[in-house]
Amino acid sequence: MKDGNALLIIDMQKGSFTSQTPRFDTEGVVMRINKLGSMFRELAFPVIFIQHDGTGTGQFEKNSTAWENLDELIVEPDDILVDKYANDIFYRTTLQSKLNELNVSDLFITGCATDFCVESAIQSALTKDYNITVVSNGHTTGERPHLKAEKVIEHYNWVWQNMIPTKGKIEVKSFEQIKNENTTYATRG
Helix, strand or coil, X not given: CCCCEEEEEECCEHHHCXXXXXXXXXXXXXXXXXXXXXXXXXXXCCEEEEEECCCCCCCCCCCCCCCCECCCCCCCCCCEEEEECCCCCCCCCCHHHHHHHCCCCEEEEEEECHHHHHHHHHHHHHHCCCEEEEEEEEEECCCECCECHHHHHHHHHHHHHCCCXXXXXXXXXXXXXXXXXXXXXXXXX
16 A cells, blocks of 8 residues: 555445345444554545435434444554545545545445445545545445345446546555555555
8 A cells, every 4th residue: 555545444334234134244344444544544644434425314413323433443543544435435525535635546445235325435535536446355245136245246346447547546455455565565664
């Protein structure tokens, strides 16, 4: 990893992980996000939690239980919390100004749901010329009418690997690849 990195954790909220909305490999995804968070914090890179704020809609109302991040996620006092109001994490949020303030050029993207907010975040970040690394086993979704969750994840990882970047780049790497690269980076530094 190099200067200008940030870890984005999208919509890992209690309201998205209920018995009515089970997600693929929740425990594994949370564990990998927590380990990535620790790696980023050790290198003094920002860890940014993005939470859907549905104030006024009756769902994901700010400060409600559904709005809260999962209890299993490690959120440190210096982590950054950003509310979002649509699938696109940049739409009418403070994220862009916060990334500019921190001089971030490289986004590592994780979260829920692969085919909605994670997909929208990647598309939006791409048009803003960020370098993007999608953590292939760091995002999740639920079963869909015509596809199992695991296949949705596999499909989107393939789509993102084959996208045409703008000025930035887009890569899809597993947590294990990122961890190994980070170990190499840390020993060189």
